[in-house]
Amino acid sequence: MSKTLFKNLELIRKDLHKNFAELSTQEFRTCQKIFDYLIENTDAKISKVGGTGIIATFEGKKKGKTIMLRADIDALPITETNDFEHKSTDPKVSHKCGHDGHTTILLAVAELLTEKPINKGKIVLLWQPAEENGTGAKAVMADKVFKKLNINQVFALHNLPGIPLNKIVYKSGAFTANVRSLIIELNGRTAHAAEPEHGENPALAISEILQFCEKLTEKDVKKDKFFLITPIYSEFGTKDYGISAGSGELHLTIRSWDPKWFDKRVEILQNYLDLIAEKYSLKIKTSWTQEFFSNQNDKNAVKIIKKSAENLNLNHQKLENPFKWGEDFGLFTQKISGAMFGIGSGVDCPALHNPDYDFPDEITETAATLFYKILENAI
Structure with missing residues (x-):
């Protein structure tokens, strides 16, 4: 994927941040924007799921596993204090957890899969709604569209302020708390x-x-x-x-x-x-x-993450302790083998949910490339 394309994705991320900050279960315009982008730029089969979520499916020519990657799309009821050009236009709602960036990362993966298809198994990309209030994963898993997919393994990431830019962190067992x-x-x-x-x-x-x-x-x-x-x-x-x-x-x-x-x-x-x-x-x-629910990372899924980071010569490290915050992806890892990992947002990046936080676009390419390598190694 060219640097020009990632520059275009940065503009999309900033547009999401500025004009598409929507609360849990209210992500109607975000959902439509993702849908339109996928129609125009990928060859995926696209479905709406879980109310305001999107699923994009890529079918390989050979039989194999069904692997899912997840991004979250909702924003928070926080007034932004930044004064940059892409500041949220909603005075009461803003992307203070980086879901605008997570959404963009998965759009990049969708384009990678269109440019360089993985011709074995099935790849499912999920843009999940309502992560922040803990209802989105449940809604997706209850949807008949999702039930028909028979997912074998799931992966997700979260950007992590306080950790060096682009550093990958992982651990087996509990990754986030049960809350x-x-x-x-x-x-x-x-x-x-x-x-x-x-x-x-x-x-x-x-x-x-x-x-x-x-x-x-x-x-x-x-x-x-x-x-x-x-x-x-x-x-x-x-x-x-x-x-x-x-x-x-x-x-x-x-x-x-x-x-x-x-x-x-x-x-x-x-x-x-x-x-x-x-x-x-x-x-x-x-x-x-x-x-x-606590994200319970399967040790084999974590091995795939580690191997993929090594394949790409990325800085990576095993975590000693889980994170204290909750993450709705935990419901998936309670039911399906998989893992969540973290990618550093920079040592000086404001903390998640801080009013001056902003997703660092420098990590988009690393995250998308790693996701693609995980798919290659998992399928």
Whole structure:
């Protein structure tokens, strides 16, 4: 693929950043842009999937495995503070995780597969919606279009600020955390603020729950039993100073490396909530939202990533510890053999989800070329 083509892809990436920052499940214009680009520049069979996702399929002449590569396409509800020309035109939404870049990388792979077909097996490229809220992978996997593909192996990448530009990182087992968010609703009874004893105020219950969460937490990422509870939001009562609060909410995000350990620790927390409900005469209701399964990297898939990086003489390194953030690709690796790897965005690149972050276009060619080599080695 020529340098001119990658320069054109940089313009596309910046156009995505500026004009196509759309929240999870709302990526309608992004979906159409990807569809139109693939129609014009590739010979792939194209289908819409999972609501606002796109699948491009390349059929080889010989029978073989079906290998899937995934990119994510949604943006975040973050106001951008950059002042460059391709700044997001939406004042409340911007690409602060690099999904505009991930999308562009996979467009480059689609063009590579058109220029240099892999004539064995089947290649599936997925532009997945709704990664940020943890609903996209589930929607794709439930879609009849996806079910018919019978995927044998899956790969994905994520750009990583803080790691040298174009450096490839990988590890077997957990690559990202298992993450779920818990909503705790506490219902008691209001009373006069001068006579709180005549009601059930959830304030002390919320305080004790937070203290118990701190005791349950194991923050050391080097330990297999890493378990982190982060308070996200809390509210109780109203701004009526004569009324003792009668209801409240507490929202927590919980993460671990191991889904089974996650469930064991959550069970302890839920049992404690029952005790708190009894102690303070409250009714407590819990619900879960934004679930991200841990990316469990298959060791054979990781070997393919490492071999491909070596084939291309890329700087690469095995990671010691997983990343604490959740990634919706984890649902795929829970069900299908595969792996996620990282590519460095630069030591001085602003962190993911920072308001001044921007995807570094310098890594697009490396990432696309590596993806293509992974396909050659995997098929």
